[in-house]
Amino acid sequence: xxxxxxxxxxxxxxxxxxxxxxxxxxxxxxxxxxxxxxxxxxxxxxxxxxxxxxxxxxxxxxxxxxxxxxxxxxxxxxxxxxxxxxxxxxxxxxxxxxxxxxxxxxxxxxxxxxxxxxxxxxxxxxxxxxxxxxxxxxxxxxxxxxxxxxxxxxxxxxxxxxxxxxxxxxxxxxxxxxxxxxxxxxxxxxxxxxxxxxxxxxxxxxxxxxxxxxxxxxxxxxxxxxxxxxxxxxxxxxxxxxxxxxxxxxxxxxxxxxxxxxxxxxxxxxxxxxxxxxxxxxxxxxxxxxxxxxxxxxxxxxxxxxxxxxxxxxxxxxxxxxxxxxxxxxxxxxxxxxxxxxxxxxxxxxxxxxxxxxxxxxxxxxxxxxxxxxxxxxxxxxxxxxxxxxxxxxxxxxxxxxxxxxxxxxxxxxxxxxxxxxxxxxxxxxxxxxxxxxxxxxxxxxxxxxxxxxxxxxxxxxxxxxxxxxxxxxxxxxxxxxxxxxxxxxxxxxxxxxxxxxxxxxxxxxxxxxxxxxxxxxxxxxxxxxxxxxxxxxxxxxxxxxxxxxxxxxxxxxxxxxxxxxxxxxxxxxxxxxxxxxxxxxxxxxxxxxxxx
Amino acid sequence: xxxxxxxxxxxxxxxxxxxxxxxxxxxxxxxxxxxxxxxxxxxxxxxxxxxxxxxxxxxxxxxxxxxxxxxxxxxxxxxxxxxxxxxxxxxxxxxxxxxxxxxxxxxxxxxxxxxxxxxxxxxxxxxxxxxxxxxxxxxxxxxxxxxxxxxxxxxxxxxxxxxxxxxxxxxxxxxxxxxxxxxxxxxxxxxxxxxxxxxxxxxxxxxxxxxxxxxxxxxxxxxxxxxxxxxxxxxxxxxxxxxxxxxx
Numbered sequence: 001x002x003x004x005x006x007x008x009x010x011x012x013x014x015x016x017x018x019x020x021x022x023x024x025x026x027x028x029x030x031x032x033x034x035x036x037x038x039x040x041x042x043x044x045x046x047x048x049x050x051x052x053x054x055x056x057x058x059x060x061x062x063x064x065x066x067x068x069x070x071x072x073x074x075x076x077x078x079x080x081x082x083x084x085x086x087x088x089x090x091x092x093x094x095x096x097x098x099x100x101x102x103x104x105x106x107x108x109x110x111x112x113x114x115x116x117x118x119x120x121x122x123x124x125x126x127x128x129x130x131x132x133x134x135x136x137x138x139x140x141x142x143x144x145x146x147x148x149x150x151x152x153x154x155x156x157x158x159x160x161x162x163x164x165x166x167x168x169x170x171x172x173x174x175x176x177x178x179x180x181x182x183x184x185x186x187x188x189x190x191x192x193x194x195x196x197x198x199x200x201x202x203x204x205x206x207x208x209x210x211x212x213x214x215x216x217x218x219x220x221x222x223x224x225x226x227x228x229x230x231x232x233x234x235x236x237x238x239x240x241x242x243x244x245x246x247x248x249x250x251x252x253x254x255x256x257x258x259x260x261x262x263x264x265x266x267x268x269x270x271x272x273x274x275x276x277x278x279x280x281x282x283x284x285x286x287x288x289x290x291x292x293x294x295x296x297x298x299x300x301x302x303x304x305x306x307x308x309x310x311x312x313x314x315x316x317x318x319x320x321x322x323x324x325x326x327x328x329x330x331x332x333x334x335x336x337x338x339x340x341x342x343x344x345x346x347x348x349x350x351x352x353x354x355x356x357x358x359x360x361x362x363x364x365x366x367x368x369x370x371x372x373x374x375x376x377x378x379x380x381x382x383x384x385x386x387x388x389x390x391x392x393x394x395x396x397x398x399x400x401x402x403x404x405x406x407x408x409x410x411x412x413x414x415x416x417x418x419x420x421x422x423x424x425x426x427x428x429x430x431x432x433x434x435x436x437x438x439x440x441x442x443x444x445x446x447x448x449x450x451x452x453x454x455x456x457x458x459x460x461x462x463x464x465x466x467x468x469x470x471x472x473x474x475x476x477x478x479x480x481x482x483x484x485x486x487x488x489x490x491x492x493x494x495x496x497x498x499x500x501x502x503x504x505x506x507x508x509x510x511x512x513x514x515x516x517x518x519x520x521x522x523x524x525x526x527x528x529x530x531x532x533x534x535x536x537x538x539x540x541x542x543x544x545x546x547x548x549x550x551x552x553x554x555x556x557x558x559x560x561x562x563x564x565x566x567x568x569x570x571x572x573x574x575x576x577x578x579x580x581x582x583x584x585x586x587x588x589x590x591x592x593x594x595x596x597x
Numbered sequence: 598x599x600x601x602x603x604x605x606x607x608x609x610x611x612x613x614x615x616x617x618x619x620x621x622x623x624x625x626x627x628x629x630x631x632x633x634x635x636x637x638x639x640x641x642x643x644x645x646x647x648x649x650x651x652x653x654x655x656x657x658x659x660x661x662x663x664x665x666x667x668x669x670x671x672x673x674x675x676x677x678x679x680x681x682x683x684x685x686x687x688x689x690x691x692x693x694x695x696x697x698x699x700x701x702x703x704x705x706x707x708x709x710x711x712x713x714x715x716x717x718x719x720x721x722x723x724x725x726x727x728x729x730x731x732x733x734x735x736x737x738x739x740x741x742x743x744x745x746x747x748x749x750x751x752x753x754x755x756x757x758x759x760x761x762x763x764x765x766x767x768x769x770x771x772x773x774x775x776x777x778x779x780x781x782x783x784x785x786x787x788x789x790x791x792x793x794x795x796x797x798x799x800x801x802x803x804x805x806x807x808x809x810x811x812x813x814x815x816x817x818x819x820x821x822x823x824x825x826x827x828x829x830x831x832x833x834x835x836x837x838x839x840x841x842x843x844x845x
Contacts, residue, residue, distance in 0.1 A: 236699070236701035237698065237699025237700065237701050237702045238699065295699060321699025321700065321702070322699070322700070323700075345700070348738045348739070348740055349738040349740055349741070350700045350701075351824075351825065352700050408740060410740055410741075411740060411742070414741060417701070417705065418704075418705060418708045
């Protein structure tokens with residue numbers, strides 16, 4: 001197990017000691033007076049930081065974006081159990097589909113004939129439902145269940161297209177540029193059945209076109225007309241009968257080809273719940289992390305030749321047995337390297353702890369306990385975002401599986417689990433859940449980042465401690481005021497839109513990148529921004545985090561800095577632009593360095 | 598006379614196995630495997646030997662051969678179902694594997710351990726049986742309703758130890774029984790039994806830690822004490838220390 005391995009402990013000690021040594025060196029170089037002043041100023045700073053000003057207001061109804069999700073209702077004797085196992089498809093994709101400068105929302109539903117919803121931002125805090133006129137509501141038919149969605153400009157025409165992932169075959173909509181979409185799935189070649197729960201877009205071969213990575217939960221059995229009842233995990237800690245992943249290369253002509261085997265990603269069969277990408281070793285190629293339920297998280301490094309190498313054991317210290325739900329990338333301690341946050345299950349009956357993989361430069365150390373981000377109960381999506389613009393990314397995490405009646409499903413499930421010789425994979429062996437609750441009514445978690453060392457949980461004071469059965473998070477600055485807002489989806493419950501009302505938030509910049517040689521969305525671009533105090537790293541991601549895609553417009557909080565010293569953008573093509581940009585503004589930057597302010 | 602010879606033979610085989618194992622330790626894995634084989638052979642001849650089984654399990658822990666031990670004890674109790682200590686060792690072998698297992702497997706292992714503790718107690722009620730099973734119940738989340746069963750076992754262990762001369766390891770019952778009451782939100786009862794323990798075992802750090810904290814701090818002490826990811830010391834060294842070389 002990686003969490004108990006000696007190598008991991010040793011890395012942890014090294015990572016922590018490195019920080020302590022750095023702090024010591026700084027302090028020892030100062031005079032006694034300076035040390036006194038520093039201590040005083042740090043004490044004040046600590047008080048300010050611990051009393052976070054982060055505040056949100058829930059405005060989904062007012063904004064016209066409240067959406068009630070419905071889990072698929074199955075037929076037959078295994079209906080109850082299958083419904084329980086497929087309750088994860090409540091997702092959100094954030095993206096400016098009409099290029100008006102305001103991020104829009106696409107939100108999924110999962111029950112038969114229930115429409116997904118497209119909400120266009122009116123730019124005044126309200127949204128208009130364009131689902132019917134844009135013709136993007138379908139997907140939940142008698143053979144398929146919608147599970148995730150993604151904005152990405154697959155043909156680099158400047159208009160973000162839409163992919164709807166399903167337990168079934170995906171749907172690809174081409175954005176016609178007039179608030180209309182055209183179903184181009186057949187032509188795209190995205191025709192393989194899979195029980196997909198997560199999808200991201202990134203350019204794995206840096207050819208300028210966005211490719212797709214699908215994370216598949218079940219093996220490719222049609223759950224709606226189930227022929228083989230043995231579709232559930234064959235082991236609850238080390239399952240190897242899941243759906244694995246599918247990597248589809250964009251051929252650049254509107255078609256995609258399945259390159260999973262060619263890329264070396266067909267060798268694991270985990271129950272993938274989330275997939276994430278990022279350049280973990282700063283070599284210009286996108287690496288990937290697969291979060292697997294029932295064990296089997298995996299990390300793959302991109303070899304730069306169209307293949308990947310599984311480095312799980314070497315980089316993470318072994319193979320975990322946890323219930324991985326989320327793969328979010330971000331540099332939480334501003335050391336210039338991308339870290340990874342994975343949610344697992346931590347509840348009264350199961351103490352897994354999440355994983356905050358600190359990037360030590362080649363290897364990773366789980367610092368979730370040390371940073372206070374270990375426990376988010378039954379975790380789902382978690383996303384980094386600097387909600388108070390202090391220059392340190394905070395962390396919002398949603399949770400909760402099923403909030404229903406007073407009776408608890410766990411003791412019932414336990415009786416099944418300890419039955420001698422029981423076959424967990426057989427759907428007929430699982431007890432019905434009926435109206436029982438299972439890890440329900442859980443309060444969401446918002447962790448305020450205290451200078452990359454530790455996080456403080458502030459969800460109640462920030463006003464986001466709802467107890468809905470959360471699934472996805474879509475983060476962006478919806479009202480373009482420089483403060484990050486977010487949309488939360490829930491299973492079988494209405495969604496929420498949280499408007500950031502934090503007073504006294506710091507200065508900020510937002511950058512919308514446009515690739516020319518690189519993919520148009522600039523997904524995979526790495527942006528390093530310097531102020532007098534901090535060097536910040538952000539990436540443009542293509543849908544990291546469970547059941548949620550955030551904006552491709554990157555946001556930097558600057559704290560009290562009144563200017564940006566430099567911005568360096570390393571585009572996926574390898575081209576590097578160095579720029580000067582104004583603060584408290586959204587800047588539009590084209591590859592090559594052109595700025596539209 | 599016959600019984601004395603039998604005990605002598607068992608002691609010789611036990612000492613031979615220990616000396617053999619010690620002579621090889623620490624050495625290469627192959628040598629550890631061979632030591633385990635020798636201890637298994639000794640246990641097959643003397644399945645009811647708690648101490649020999651304990652030595653074997655400690656070797657298994659050092660060499661991470663958990664499944665080997667489980668397989669061995671499974672066979673041993675099949676062949677010697679009436680050997681109460683074999684069932685105890687089998688139970689501890691499940692407990693020994695828990696820290697390296699996944700969260701669901703931990704539950705399954707813990708449940709299997711309970712079954713073996715119970716079988717051992719059916720065959721021959723003992724302080725170690727009641728204490729171990731009772732303490733195991735306390736690791737279960739409250740939702741499973743097993744804490745009261747743990748309290749019952751620990752009360753029985755307490756009854757047995759009160760009838761005997763004081764032994765250092767009896768402090769464990771005071772700690773665990775108090776913990777059981779704490780888990781059931783009976784703080785006054787918990788404190789009473791912890792205090793009683795402290796009066797008999799002055800300075801015991803575990804009792805002091807419980808009695809000097811309250812609220813969240815006490816909860817943190819308890820969470821740490823019942824952290825299932827931490828290895829529980831199942832070497833039973835305290836038993837042997839108390840019983841001298843005769844212990845088995």
